[in-house]
Amino acid sequence: MISVLLNKGKEKAVLHQHPWVFSGALQAIKEKPKNGELVKVLSQKQEFLAYGYFNDASRVAVRLLSFDEAEIPNEDWWRKKIKKAVEARKDILTSDNNTCRLIFSESDYLPGLIVDKYGDYLAVQILTSGVENMKAVIIDELQKLTGAKGIFDKGDATARAHDDLPATEGLLWGELPPDFVEVIENEIKYHINIVEGQKSGFYCDQRENRKLLAGFVKDKSVLDCFCYSGGFTLNALANDAKEVVAVDSSALAIETFRKNVALNGFDPFKVTPIQSDVNKQLRLFKEENQKFDVVILDPPKYAPSRSALDRAARAYKDLNRLGMQILESGGLLATFSCSGAVDMETFKQIIAWAALDAGKEVQIIHQFHQPADHPVRISFPEGEYLKGLLCRVY
Structure with missing residues (x-):
């Protein structure tokens, strides 16, 4: 196995079991490993630190797998890790x-493997060269563990490009998912589109937040921005919201949203779906002096990296300022960020700036987080990406 030698002082993060070694931390590489090849990471003193897979096209030169010299990440290792993760979701x-x-x-x-279960189908994202090399083993083990009818590749083209991998999408095993796969979450049914839908087809990371927020909406008018396939709206309707206006720029999202309202037998006259740019629509509501009791803001990732943080902060501030301005006094703002580069304290500061610009008084009454199937590894705080605030606005 080829060895990778770290610069002096760069072993600290590895000793703390952080799974990334950046290219700038490398002092020397004995021979030339192929991208995705398993390597041994050594300190400057030639002491063993970890095993990981190498990629010279990525800023993360080595993604670490095992910190035990006796535990070499072979096929059996991968199968055990996959089984452990799947069993943890039972x-x-x-x-x-x-x-x-x-x-x-x-x-x-x-590192580099994401798998989502949607009823009888799995959506898989293979994002790194090391995972790409183990794809056959991964698919075989997933099929054995889950009995899925079909396993579909939803490779994130942007993430794969960081490892110099081509964009991929297509059937990996079994049956091609139908246009609309029916799933159930919080006792609510959804038709989701795995093949053409955003990300892997659905945002199951908001499952607990949807249910929690629904407890505040009885007999209230609700605005659901970036509604996608209707997660927050459907939970609100199930908890007797007076009416819901739902906004998304995607035609497919609005089509799926309408199907999901009908699928659950909710009153279509209590729902107004609008295909529009959210910021544009919020300004229109403000001009028309239209007010809501509850406003939900669940935008896409504005800060894909720390370099985009300043621009993202301005976008989050403007969005939340507009949301606050169309709330009834004492109304609730449920606002989220899925940008890992924006931590909770930064997000609170952004909301404070938005409140100042909007001329509003704001109280935080609850903090939202990602659910148990999106765990945060204690040695990898970057995995904590989803955060949100439930605010009362005066």
């Missing part, structure tokens, strides 16, 4: 909920 998968994230990359000690 309590989440019930008759009321047949969708969840089965494998969450670094947080499940499998």
Whole structure:
């Protein structure tokens, strides 16, 4: 096995079992490993630190797998890690909920692998060269453990490009998912589109937050921004919201949203779906002096990296300022960020700036987090990406 030698002082993060070694930490590489090849990481004193897979096209030159010299990440190692992750979700998968994230990359000690379960189908994201090399083993083990009818590749083209991998998408095993796969979450049914939908097809990371927020909406008017396939809206309707206006820029999202309202037998006259840019629509509501009791803001990732943090902060501030301005006094703002580069304290500061600009007084009454199937590995705080605030606005 080829050895990778670290610069002096760069072993600290590895000793703390952080799974990334950046290219700038490398002092020397004995021979030339192929991208995705397993290597041994050594300190400057030639002491063993970890095993990981190498990629010279990525800023993360080595993604670490095992910190025990006796535990070499072979095929059996991969199968055991996959089984451990899948078994950890057994309590989440019930008759009321047949969708969840089965494998969450670094947080499940499998960097570069994401697997989501949607009923009888799996959506898989293979994001790194090391995982690409083990794809056949991964698919075989997933099929054995889950009995899935089909396993579909939803490779994230942007993430794969960081490892110099081509974009991929297509059937990996079994049956091609139908246009709309029916799943259930919080006792609510959804039709989701795995093949053409955003990300892997559905955002199951908001499962617990949808249910919690629904407890505040009885007899209230709700605005659900970036509604996608209707997660927050459907939970609100199930908890007797007076009416819901739902906004998304995607035609497919709005089509799926309408199907999901009908699928659950909710009153279509209580729901107004709008295909529009959210910021544009919020300004229009403000001009028309339209007010809501509850406003939900669940935007896409504004800060894909720390370099985008300043620009993202301005975007989050403007969005939340507009949301606050169309709330009834004493109304609730449920606002989220899925940008890992934005931590909770930074997000609170952004909301404070938005409140100042909007001329509003704001109280935080609850903090939202990601659920148990999106665990945060204690040595990898970067895995904590989803955060949110429930605010009362005056």
